[in-house]
Amino acid sequence: xxxxxxxxxxxxxxxxxxxxxxxxxxxxxxxxxxxxxxxxxxxxxxxxxxxxxxxxxxxxxxxxxxxxxxxxxxxxxxxxxxxxxxxxxxxxxxxxxxxxxxxxxxxxxxxxxxxxxxxxxxxxxxxxxxxxxxxxxxxxxxxxxxxxxxxxxxxxxxxxxxxxxxxxxxxxxxxxxxxxxxxxxxxxxxxxxxxxxxxxxxxxxxxxxxxxxxxxxxxxxxxxxxxxxxxxxxxxxxxxxxxxxxxxxxxxxxxxxxxxxxxxxxxxxxxxxxxxxxxxxxxxxxxxxxxxxxxxxxxxxxxxxxx
Amino acid sequence: xxxxxxxxxxxxxxxxxxxxxxxxxxxxxxxxxxxxxxxxxxxxxxxxxxxxxxxxxxxxxxxxxxxxxxxxxxxxxxxxxxxxxxxxxxxxxxxxxxxxxxxxxxxxxxxxxxxxxxxxxxxxxxxxxxxxxxxxxxxxxxxxxxxxxxxxxxxxxxxxxxxxxxxxxxxxxxxxxxxxxxxxxxxxxxxxxxxxxxxxxxxxxxxxxxxxxxxxxxxxxxxxxxxxxxxxxxxxxxxxxxxxxxxxxxxxxxxxxxxxxxxxxxxxxxxxxxxxxxxxxxxxxxxxxxxxxxxxxxxxxxxxxxxxxxxxxxxxxxxxxxxxxxxxxxxxxxxxxxxxxxxxxxxxxxxxxxxxxxxxxxxxxx
Numbered sequence: 001x002x003x004x005x006x007x008x009x010x011x012x013x014x015x016x017x018x019x020x021x022x023x024x025x026x027x028x029x030x031x032x033x034x035x036x037x038x039x040x041x042x043x044x045x046x047x048x049x050x051x052x053x054x055x056x057x058x059x060x061x062x063x064x065x066x067x068x069x070x071x072x073x074x075x076x077x078x079x080x081x082x083x084x085x086x087x088x089x090x091x092x093x094x095x096x097x098x099x100x101x102x103x104x105x106x107x108x109x110x111x112x113x114x115x116x117x118x119x120x121x122x123x124x125x126x127x128x129x130x131x132x133x134x135x136x137x138x139x140x141x142x143x144x145x146x147x148x149x150x151x152x153x154x155x156x157x158x159x160x161x162x163x164x165x166x167x168x169x170x171x172x173x174x175x176x177x178x179x180x181x182x183x184x185x186x187x188x189x190x191x192x193x194x195x196x197x198x199x200x201x202x203x204x205x206x207x208x209x210x211x212x213x214x215x216x217x218x219x220x221x222x223x224x225x226x227x228x229x230x231x232x233x234x235x236x237x238x239x240x241x242x243x244x245x246x247x248x249x250x251x252x253x254x255x256x257x258x259x260x261x262x263x264x265x266x267x268x269x270x271x272x273x274x275x276x277x278x279x280x281x282x283x284x285x286x287x288x289x290x291x292x293x294x295x296x297x298x299x300x301x302x303x304x305x306x307x
Numbered sequence: 308x309x310x311x312x313x314x315x316x317x318x319x320x321x322x323x324x325x326x327x328x329x330x331x332x333x334x335x336x337x338x339x340x341x342x343x344x345x346x347x348x349x350x351x352x353x354x355x356x357x358x359x360x361x362x363x364x365x366x367x368x369x370x371x372x373x374x375x376x377x378x379x380x381x382x383x384x385x386x387x388x389x390x391x392x393x394x395x396x397x398x399x400x401x402x403x404x405x406x407x408x409x410x411x412x413x414x415x416x417x418x419x420x421x422x423x424x425x426x427x428x429x430x431x432x433x434x435x436x437x438x439x440x441x442x443x444x445x446x447x448x449x450x451x452x453x454x455x456x457x458x459x460x461x462x463x464x465x466x467x468x469x470x471x472x473x474x475x476x477x478x479x480x481x482x483x484x485x486x487x488x489x490x491x492x493x494x495x496x497x498x499x500x501x502x503x504x505x506x507x508x509x510x511x512x513x514x515x516x517x518x519x520x521x522x523x524x525x526x527x528x529x530x531x532x533x534x535x536x537x538x539x540x541x542x543x544x545x546x547x548x549x550x551x552x553x554x555x556x557x558x559x560x561x562x563x564x565x566x567x568x569x570x571x572x573x574x575x576x577x578x579x580x581x582x583x584x585x586x587x588x589x590x591x592x593x594x595x596x597x598x599x600x601x602x603x604x605x606x607x608x609x610x611x612x613x614x615x616x617x618x619x620x621x622x623x624x625x626x627x628x629x630x631x632x633x634x635x636x637x638x639x640x641x642x643x644x645x646x647x648x649x650x651x652x653x654x655x656x657x658x659x660x661x662x663x664x665x666x667x668x669x670x671x672x673x
Contacts (some may be wrong), residue, residue: 011506022668025634040561042566086536163631164612166574167560168411178512186616186625193426193623211641212563229611247322276429279622280602287604 008112009177010172011165012069013040013055014112015134016167019109020058025163027138033150034060040169051080054107059100062152063148064091066107072117081127083107110134115141130155137161171209173220177231179295180224183208184231185287187261192273192280201229202269216253217238232269235290236262310383310390311609314409315558316375320406321533327408328515328530344408345460348540349418350523350547351403352646354622357395363422367415384417391417394656401551402544415524426623431523431547432649434656436673441519442503442541447484448516449504454497457598457658458591459584472497477504479543496590496659504528507535515569517544520525521653543640549635550672551645557667560641574629574636575648577655580662585613588659589630595620601647603628 019030020037035058044052058065066083088103107129115133119142122131131142132155140155142144171179191197205217205225206213213221238259261283264271273283278279314320324346334342357380362369368434370383375531382405384391391413394405407414422430435573438450456464474639491498501521507514515530517539527536537614559572567601593603593615603617615628629636635646648665652673655663665672 017570021664022670023636023665024576025631027646028421037570040570041494042567052631083663090426143554163634164609164629165605166636167614167627168559168570182604182614185604186618188630189604189618190623190625193602193618193620210560212561215563277595284595284602284604293608295606304384304454 009069009106009174010169011073011133012110012112013073015165016056016067016069019138021166023166024104026165027159027161029138029151029154029159030058030065033148033154035063035065037095038064039094043092044086044095045182046082046085046090046091050082050253054189059098059099060148061094062104064099064105065102065148065151066105067211068107068109068116070109072114078167079296080107080109081123083129087152104147106151107244108131108132108146108151108298109143119143134159141152171224173223175224175227179225180227181231181294182236182291185258185291187284188258188271189273189280190284191271192275197271197272199269201225201232203271204228204269222279232264235259235294236269237264256293258286259285260291261286310392312392313372313381313383313472314374314394317379320374320379322536322612323531324406324408324536328533328536329529332531344410346527346530346536347409347411347414348525348536349405349407349414349556350431350525350540350544351405351418351422351429352429352523352644353397353401354644355425357397362427363568364424366582367417367420381607386417389413390502392479399544399548402548404544405538411526416480423621424450427644429621429646429650431521431646432653433521433523433547434518434649434653434673435498435661437546437550438500438503438519438521441507441543442607444489444542445505445507445591447481447503448479448506449475449518450488450500451475451482452491452497452499453501453657454661455658458587459659463584463587467495499656499661501657505539507539515539523547547649550647553669553672554639554645554648554665558641558643558645571641572639574638575633575672576666577637577652577658578664578666579633579635580664581660583630583660585611585630585632588635589613592628592651593617598658599651601626601651619644619648622647 018026018036019028020035022028023029036059038059040056041053041056046052054066055069056067058067066086068080084107086105088098088101092098109129109131111131111133112135117133119131130140130142130144130146132138132140137158138159139158146152170183184204187204191199202225205221207230209216241291261271261273273279312323314323317450327343327346330342331345333567334340360369367384367386374381374572378396379663382393382394382395384393391409394406396615408516412623416627426572439537452472454472456470457526461470466516481617488498489649502518504516506516513529514532516528518526518528522600524606525540557572559574562571589605592599594603595602600621601617602620603615605613605615607614611632613630616627619626622644627638637651639648652665
């Protein structure tokens, strides 16, 4: 997972990935130019000591497009400059199907409203790849022309972006509780429906991540479990005072919580929602209240315990 | 109470159904009324094995008897001193056929509970375009239209909009049917067919007059050849399962190895014919009640945008949705049942926007 310390890197990745889908609700420049997503965050081995880690690789029938998403204008050009060293050999070593013996590579750098600062840093580092702004509008602003003339004409015109991009990558290292909470709640409801109501935090984290869980870094898994645990502890458990006695509901009523649906014994949680539409509806309303509270509470951005 | 019409083989079932349709045809000609209840077939979408069907639920008890045919079973259902017999054909594992010669209301009530209460069992949800596809090979001699605005309040509608439309047309030929639909379309009124009547005539001889409903129920109104009816039912299954396969090929997942990812699948996109109130729509889509039967929590709310992290309460599968005034996107994860897309799309047609369109990566689905 990308280590860029800004929360909107994930959003920018999603915005760029969305360009490759046949959407009506979002710009589809890359789809129209015939590109498909090949790999996300691949690691290409340049030599014994050097690895290149671009954000996304797109492929068309004639071109390879290496995309780098820069939501922050820091350390912009150091590694990116070496992307021009990538060849068909590196693709084949990764097991990517080759389109030609010597495919033509384009490199593009996506920035948001930071693109003016970003281009100066890139220039200083001697990087002149095409640079595309993707924010309220999408347009190539700086850098060389694309080798694929299709892309040049498409990104040359400013297109306003009305909707939001697809939500393909739901989390990364910098995900806040606001990002994770809906999927924790979604998993809790699925457990109710499938009658798998007893669980540990790590089971929940694994379910949320699905098939990719086993291949994730252990550090990331621990971090995600920790965040989920914190969410459950803060919002799904009845608060206790210093000597362990449950606080009276009257005192905590102001904060939306899900503690009436969840209980914890040692490390094991149990969710209890009756199998009736009225009970599910009540749970849904409480969950939505909680989501509203979390999204408007600035404290949650820093994971401060609301108690 | 004695149970009637117990059969022990597929041959016996065909004989029984053929005799019934012939008897009804004669009776209709002579006395203008049926001698027996009509032969009916319900197509059920199943994601489970026969052994997962509970023997008792909601006041019903089910006795399952096998037959000589490996895939055909007799279901004797008992409820409140009433017995009725269903014939369950599981030759297609995903789409079961339930034949019966019983009172419609009794079987409809049972199948309603059967598909509502049991995870992994659902009816079909055929949008009106699919019913129109079925009309291509036959003479269309009638239809039902049922549209009821269930998301917006009366006050939210403009003077031009229809809040409810129910219509039933039967005719001898296909001209009146086409004419009325054309009239409705020209005026921008709902044309959401919930059933279609199809006449199959070969060499001037009636083979069947069947009525196919959006939920997969197919009634033999008149008929002489049960094989033709079953052939038609199988064609409906084929049409439905082709689209189901297309939908399920688009289910999305991230596949990872050594910390890099590939994406498989793509979301589905609904395009509304006019701007929708997304908060009201989200409320209906997330309260787990009929017709959508989906539950969800709303997040990432911005102007004219929200996301739903949802659960299909019918199957327990997760799904995600983005809502905008003009569009909705649905992300169906790997292993989720594709029938959710049929159910959402068909019910949006029936209760919100009759002219809604649906797309995947290759273009329009219906």
